[in-house]
Each structure stands twice: as C-alpha cells, then as structure tokens.
Amino acid sequence: MVAAAFAVLASLLDLFGPTIFDRAANRVDEDPPYAVSARGRALHEDLFVVDMHADSLLWERDLSDRLDHGSVDIPRLIEGNVAIQSFFIVTKTPWLTTIDETSPDSDAITTLIVAQDWPEKTWTSLLERALYQASRLHELAEKSQGRLRVLKSKADLQRYREARKQGGAAIAGILGVEGAHVLEGDLGNLKKLYDAGVRIVAPTHFFDNEVGGSAHGVDKGGLSDLGRKMVIEMEERGMLLDLAHASPAVIDDAVAIASRPVIVSHTGVRGTCDNNRNLSDTQLRTIAATGGVVGIGYWKTAVCGKDAASIARAIVYAANLVGAEHVALGSDFDGAVPVPFDTTGLGLVVDALLDQGMNNEDIRLVMGENAARVFAEALPD
C-alpha cells in the first residue's frame, strides 16, 4: 500500500524533471567566475583545502560532470583547489524544520528519493538510504580515472598527500552520516556503515532520535545508553564524532566520554550570529579542549550574512577565542540552503580572511590543515 502510494507520487514528480528539487533547494547567489585578488589567489593555490561538510550525494546528479547548478562536483572541486571534501549522507528530514523545535513525525527525503527513482529498498529503510549514497561515492571514484579517491584510513590520507605533492589535479572524499537514526536503533549497523566507508557520524540531525537529542529537537535530551555505546564503538573503530546539530546536553555528554578529538562539521558561532543553531563560546572551548575543530558554514543562519566577509568574521571570532588551530571550513554546500558562491569561490574566503587581518599561517590552518590533522588522528590505521 505504501509502495503503491510512492509509485504514484514518483510518476507525478517525474513530470517536473529530476533536478527540480535540486535546483530550487541548492541556490548559489552568485555564479562563477569570482573576482579574487592576486594575493588571495596566490595563497589559495598553495593551500591544502578541506571542506568538512557537503550534502551533494543526496541529489540526482552526475558529480563527474561540471554542472550549472548546486555547488559541488569533481571539476569544480578541482578548480576550487579543494583537497578533501567530506560528503555527508542525509537520510531523513522532516517537512517542517525549525531551528528551535522540530518534530520527527514526517520526512521529505522519502518523497525526494522516490522522485529521483532510487532503488525501492531505500524507500522504507534509512540504513539502505545511507548504504546507497555511500555506494554512489565509491562508484564515482571508480569511474573518475584517478580524479577522485575515497579516504578510509591514515595510510590513504598519507598516500594522498604524497600524491598531491607530485602534482596533478585530484580530489579526495571522506564519507559522513548526518544523524544516527540511520542505525535504526541497532548498533550492529555501525559496522555496516564502517564497511561502506563511513568514517564520520553525527549523532543527530534536525530531530531527537534513539541515540540522543538534537539542538532543534522537542526534548533536546542528552546521549541515550545506545548513544554512549555508539560513541565508544566509534572511537574503537577509528570513526570521527561530529556534534553538528547536537543538543547542548549531547555535546556535554559526548565530550565527557570522548578520548579523541571531536568535530562540529558545519556550524556558526553565537559570537557573530546568535541563534539556537550556533555554538556558544563555552561550547567552542569544550570542542577545542578535545583537540577538535569546528567547521564554519557559509549559509545565512550560520553567519548572519550572505557573503565571504560574514564567513570570515565567524572564523576570525572563533580563532581569537579558542585559537586558529581549532577552526575549519564546513560549507554545507548542497545542503538545501542558499550559499553566496560555489566551491570554485573559495578564494573569496581567503581574500576576506586577509582583509580581516588573519596571517597566512593561520589561513593555511583554517582553510584545511586543521581538519586534515584531525582526520589523520582519528582515521583507522
């Protein structure tokens, strides 16, 4: 009965074409090319750039081609001199999300994936949705003729850095999951995600789930017993904990039991943009104390602006508070939020950081070396 309803929905949505949601949801305010200063361009070309968060796998695109919509594909990542892009897997998003209180009772992703003709097993299983998206990145890497590789271990990262030093345009991806509802309440599924190459897990997304509370949830509770076990098993496996979207209680609980650096893959800071989505000064200090990093997002609710200057303001604020070695990039490209530029526009961020007085060495850290350091520490041997 449910499958029949989905099939009807799918045929209706087919009428509008497969990219209609993608184009509407993932708007880029200004199209490339972008005007970057000679100084900014020279510095950008010399950086090892890491973006800790994009949701590009959710959309029906061939990421091996340069596209005229969205923010991320292999050609544009290479043009933007991105070395590592974290690709996050989204499996459930309620139709009505607010940053203050979101109920888990509906799901827009089901409609999206049915409309995109994904395999039927993904229609009713969050885990299958995740495994399918992971397989899409691996397939993309396989057919990329060396342009894309997926990093799963310290050795992969080391080899990749050596290969980049030898020259040649290439990009690496790391797989993450946004919301541990994907476990479907069964910790045994963590191994399936690991085996599929997933190396980063965020306990929650927009709503409270079996492992803990969301910053945007109804109860906003701490980690459940399952959540605590998940954090411990993740560390044993060499998986990185991402506290983006986590409730304040989950952040505190997770950091209390974590013995390794944790990240917040995409966020803003209340010091420049005060809302429930963003990290307080105390939370920034808490994350930094683990040796971890926070990735600053590019969208309006993260930085209270729609330009590179607003992004740089948040980066500089966080760097001044906890040290530049704990700040990174977390664009949320292709995450159904409008962004000021696509991934070829990262030179604009370099320019804005220079304008705001950040020195070259700190820019090098926040644009990628910090995130690379944490990946190198967290990934399995």
Ligand SMILES: [Zn+2]
């Ligand atoms: Zn998110």
